[in-house]
Amino acid sequence: MxxxxxxxxxxxxxxxxxxxxxxxxxxxxxxxxxxxxxxxxxxxxxxxxxxxxxxxxxxxRELSWLRFNERVLELAEDPTLPLLERARFLAIFASNLDEFFMVRVAGLKRRIATGLAVRAASGMMPREVLEAIWQRAGELSQRHARVFRDEIVPALDTQGIVLVRWADLERDEQKACKRLFKERVFPVLTPLAVDPAHPFPYISGLSLNLAVLIRNPKTGKEHFARVKVPSNFDRFVPLGNARFVPLEDVIGEHLGRLFPGMEVLEFHTFRVTRNEDVEVEEDDAENLLAALEKELLRRKFGPPVRLEVDQSISAPVLELLVSELDINEQEVFRLPGPLDLRGLHSIADLPREDLKYRSFVPITHPRLAEVESAAPVDVFKALRRRDVLLHHPYDSFATSVQRFIEQAAADPHVLAIKQTLYRTSGDSPIIDALIDAAEAGKQVLVLVEIKARFDEQANIRWARKLEQAGCHVVYGLVGLKTHCKLAMVVRDEGEQVGIRRYTHIGTGNYNPKTSRMYEDLGLLTTDEVIGEDVAHLFNNLSGWSRKATYDQLxxxxxxxxxxxxxxxxxxxxxxxxxxxxxxxxxxxxxxxxxxxxxxxxxxxxxxxxxxxxxxxxxxxxxxxxxxxxxxxxxxxxxxxxxxxxxxxxxxxxxxxxxxxxxxxxxxxxxxxxxxxxxxxxxxxxxxxxxxxxxxxxxxxxxxxxxxxxxxxxxxxxxxxxxxxxxxxxxxxx
Missing domain, CATH: 3.30.870.10 (Endonuclease Chain A)
Known part of the structure; x- marks a missing residue:
């Protein structure tokens, strides 16, 4: 994530x-x-x-971050914003808080556990910060749930988008859900019982689960079982006519099929957040990929840092979860259901343009296309006239930065392309262009930061794909992440001009998807001094050069x-x-x-x-x-x-x-x-x-x-x- x-x-x-x-x-x-x-x-x-x-x-800094996420929540509370955008801000708040616990809270707990609990610049000790986080995050989580229940759900209802619980379903809707469960959901589910022969199951981070209490009618003995809500189904099940029910409600009402012959006494939703930070020793840079892949497997088994439970959970079931997960009471967040409101992204994506921001399509920067035409932008020709300062998403990424790399890959006069990649999209045209350039015989250097948090696995795949295509792939300097956003094209422009460098330096990643959501700036230039600086920096990153000074950087x-x-x-x-x-x-x-x-x-x-x-x-x-x-x-x-x-x-x-x-x-x-x-x-x-x-x-x-x-x-x-x-x-x- x-x-x-x-x-x-x-x-x-x-x-x-x-x-x-x-x-x-x-x-x-x-x-x-x-x-x-x-x-x-x-x-x-x-x-x-x-x-x-x-x-x-x-x-x-931790408490300041919580205040930042509170501002995100205030956007969800703002009645002047389009309704589906408010729902999306609820989902963003939830995603943000998940990552905060996975990384920041996990880091605080790790420092306390290892005895590295030094006082922060704010004057607070990690234990004090942690207690303040539990208090403030708990308050914000309750407020988040209230906004969903008391503001967003009723407002959606007035617009014909109805989020209901199982008890509110009509008879024909219940029948449709029964068919869905029988035909699609049931074959996927795996109930895990807890008894002397079955230890408490591992609960994966951020998964939504049902804690089920069942009873054997013959012996009267009660048992605990866990059912994981599958993530490959819609979080909110569409019922038709813009009506939706949480998937866990559908599963919960059909638990009898999972435990035939047993009595289902109660069930409650819960969710665990785990330490998902990754630490890799980089002393042996040649084995960095292998070490990181091994550590990514370990990430799934990090210790828990938060337990979210439905507020209706019974005391015995909660006590069992707290004990088995080895979590303290302050890390338990009792919330009104449904839990995991990240699923609201699917509601926000509904085709109701009247409830969203007015659509906006980025346009080509005027200096890259002096006259609108169907012909592709000639970035090199435009930059020979003057520099271009891009402002995304207002200026199109596709017809500027992406076009810059694609044109370089296809241009026979281009000798080399050098680029840093920190994050990119799953179907990246930038990656495709770099591969095309390498296969066309151009020198292609790509510095892939495989330690980009939560994108490690994707970047490892990109690195191997680029290597197989003949690109020179490097992973930067030992002990440092390479976060800079640089691209340089070296072009032979004939005897009169000679070699010219075209350079892009930006504030955002080379990611066509996020470029439509992220505000970023980028400079496209043929400035010789900047080009010389960037060339030296690439040499520093790929070789043994150690030029420490630059003129314009x-x-x-x-x-x-x-x-x-x-x-x-x-x-x-x-x-x-x-x-x-x-x-x-x-x-x-x-x-x-x-x-x-x-x-x-x-x-x-x-x-x-x-x-x-x-x-x-x-x-x-x-x-x-x-x-x-x-x-x-x-x-x-x-x-x-x-x-x-x-x-x-x-x-x-x-x-x-x-x-x-x-x-x-x-x-x-x-x-x-x-x-x-x-x-x-x-x-x-x-x-x-x-x-x-x-x-x-x-x-x-x-x-x-x-x-x-x-x-x-x-x-x-x-x-x-x-x-x-x-x-x-x-x-x-």
Whole structure:
């Protein structure tokens, strides 16, 4: 299960060490926006001391993540949104919380169990964080269930979409369900009894199950049995006329067929969440695939971290589950059924366009198709005229990035294609194009990150398929995930021009499916300096080259943190000198303590700081004497805000960067990430986008110094405004 399958999901794997204020010195090896600064900024000791004195200046990242998922839940509660979209946000909330427990909560429990329970930067011990999570997650889960039962189900009913329980079925519907059970469901089911000859069965993570209590009428002896609800059937069984019943209700009413001759006394649904994090030793890189495949098998047997049960469950059955699963009472979530509302995606997919967002079809970027025609876009010709800054999903991925790779594969003048792949779709045209290129004799280098969480198995398959086609496949650097989004095409353009590099650097994965749901930016360019930088980086990743410095890139783990802190310091120096200064950052998460402290320092020195954070924010804005000049907002909607942008006023010579890195420890220390400094025209486009996002009239959640988010009443929604602009562009083209 990839969390990048659904809008408003969030990757949740992170280890948070305790943080102290560290002032990163200016780095002569990284590009800087501070070229006009006469001398490096030196932070005053009294200001540093004032910042360090604020013990609670970092919000706990786990609790901040729960507040992020609460914002997703608020979208489901919003009566102004289309009804089926509200149902989808309920499903997304459920998926998000599943992954949070599988990774984050599991990690906390593992650290406690192994004695590595160090205090977090927030000042909380893992045990304190865990107890706070159980409390808050329990409250949100109850609220989630109430919204479904009290708001979404009645509202769907008024629109002719009826979700019913077994007791509400009409007689002919019950007969139809009986036939379905007999002909299709019954042959699949496997009842597992528990007795001295049958130990308690293994309960797979995230599976929906029935806990059944049966009695032998001859002996009067009671027995427990488990029945797994099969996942290869519709979660909500269609009855016709837009009426649906949960599959577990159908199974539950026919348990007598599974236990003939026995009395079914009671049955209850339950669900277990397990630790599904994967750890692989990478000392022997040649055996990484084999080691990872072995670890993926182990993932299915991770220890439980949460037990969800129907609130009607009887005390003896619950006691048995708690005992056999070796789970504590705080990890038990008693909820009104039905459990596992991820299944609402199928309801949200119903063909009721009147209950969904108005359809939107991305269009070809105007610089890639100056004149609309039936002929395929010539990306190379367009890029020889000027760079193109893509903004997905408003700009079509298929006619830009995908076309770029496909055209390169078919072009006889292309000599080589180099690309990173972190996540891609199951039927990826990108993969097909790379295979075509290799089979046509081109040099193809593909860096496949097989440790991309929850996509490991798919990426192993891609890696082997690419190798079989003749591509050079590498797996990056030992100990680091390769998360950067890079593609480079090397083309021979004749004696007068020679070799030209065409480069794409983006903020999102090369995934045609998620490109329709994720907001991302990407630069297509023939800039020679950027092309040279990217070429060196690919050599670093595939060979023994160790070029550590770049002209137009910031590359983690070496220079993203230090480069950004240096530019924050440069803004302080500009402000002190009376020049224009300001910092604007758009990211998925801001957690890194050194970056946050640098932003606090900028605020203390009077530099205005604006942050647009979709997910986790460990910074507290608006704290007197610490962050008076920092404002933080969050935007959620039909698309997942995924791009990372870093803007600096630069004393009147502004710069903007885009890339793959969030301000998190994993991104800055344990991943290969890339930020690229945008050329002037693209920079101005990004600045205009940030102007709109930070406008006070744009709807957003505003973060307060108490780490709580409140929704403003802006008259304009960022995403809908951008959609309307694209529609207008289509109408006039």
């Amino acid at each position: 990839s969390s990048e399958q659904h809008p408003q999901s969030d990757q949740v794997a992170e280890t948070e060490p305790a943080g102290t204020l560290v002032v990163v010195p200016d780095s002569p090896s990284s590009p800087s926006s501070g070229d006009a600064v006469e001398a490096p900024y030196a932070a005053p000791e009294d200001v540093l001391a004032r910042i360090e004195a604020v013990d609670n200046r970092f919000v706990d 910031l590359v983690a783990p070496d220079f993203v943190r230090s480069g950004l802190v240096e530019q924050i310091h440069a803004e302080i120096a500009h402000h002190r000198a009376g020049r224009p200064a300001g910092i604007r950052i758009k990211a998925n998460s801001i957690v890194d303590e050194q970056v946050i402290d640098a932003l606090y320092l900028a605020s203390c020195e009077g530099v205005p700081v604006e942050l647009l954070v979709r997910g986790i924010c460990a910074l507290r804005p608006g704290v007197p004497g610490l962050s008076d000049n920092i404002k933080v907002r969050s935007i959620l909607g039909r698309f997942l805000e995924h791009s990372r942008v870093f803007g600096f006023e630069g004393g009147g010579e502004p710069t903007a960067w885009i890339g793959s890195a969030d301000m998190m420890h994993r991104n800055l220390d344990r991943r290969v990430e890339v930020l690229v400094r945008l050329p002037e025209q693209s920079r101005d486009e990004v600045r205009a986008l940030l102007d709109l996002a930070f406008d006070g009239d744009t709807q957003a959640w505003i973060l307060g110094p108490d780490a709580r988010w409140t929704r403003n009443d802006g008259a304009r929604h960022l995403q809908e405004t951008l959609i309307e602009r694209q529609r207008g562009r289509r109408a006039t083209s």
